[in-house]
Amino acid sequence: MKKLVLALFLLSQSVHAEIEVYQFANPELELRYQTLTEELRCLVCQNQNIADSHAELAQDLRRKVYEKLNSGESNSQIIDYMTERYGDFVLYRPPFNAKTLILWIAPVLTLLIGGIGFWSLLKRHETNTNEKLSDSERASLDELLHAKMSNKK
């Protein structure tokens, strides 16, 4: 077991070694690099961001992000550069526009429909249980209760 763990550990080390290391002038720049590469999608292996991907394209895009950060470009400038070339698909967080409207409003809409359904169900339940007793019903109820009380005594 120990050997297996060691082997797995070594294996994971060698895999990690494939991602290149960049030197940053300050920690703030490094943080921005991390956020950006985590938000950009690798188009070759589409379920990975470029921070995690070993694809050559991801490597190129990481280098591009690094170069652009160092040349003083803002996050939105870098994001624009990427979407100009690869479209909105490159973003893990899709922008709000006509094409993505359904994507953004669907959760709210579903919640709303569910909420209305639930509310009407509650309402119906309430009207079923809250029925007022008629006078004769109340009289017979009282009678029953009294009978029970006097039995106990």
Add this chain to the structure above:
Amino acid sequence: MKLRFLLPLGAFLVMVIFLGIGLKLDPHEVPSPLIDKPAPAFMLAQLHDPQKMFSPADMKGKVWILNVWASWCASCRQEHVFFTEFARTNPSVNLIGLNYKDESSAAAQWLAKLGNPYLVSVSDTEGSAGLDWGVYGVPETFVIDKKGIVRHKQTGPVDLTILQTVIVPLIAKLNAEAE
């Protein structure tokens, strides 16, 4: 009352339709933001004559095809047959090759062996032009009109069907357009 029982069935059918459409979509076909935009500029050395440069601006006033290829790419070999035949039967077609992240010697050898359908091939050794064109999977093929606007992008290998049903009619249409 009956309608209430049909509601889950209706919801289910809507889901089936959406999932059915989802099955038919290819997630690897990312719509290119370049369509109907000016072709990104580059200035690169020609593969067979590195002293000479090529730039998309050289093609102004002509309808042309940019085919991104590499000698290391297996599906490029697959589509290459169709392009060589296409260029042989349509000598008027302006087919430009963008040799993407390749070694020039290997690329020249590949063309010598398999035939060279390209008017000119340019060496994009660093892949910088590829990046500007949004290349993410080689081979890719772009059709550019007389005004230098990208009109079509094909990701993945071109085959006879695509050539005949998409590329050829589009080129005919673009050739008829004014400059």
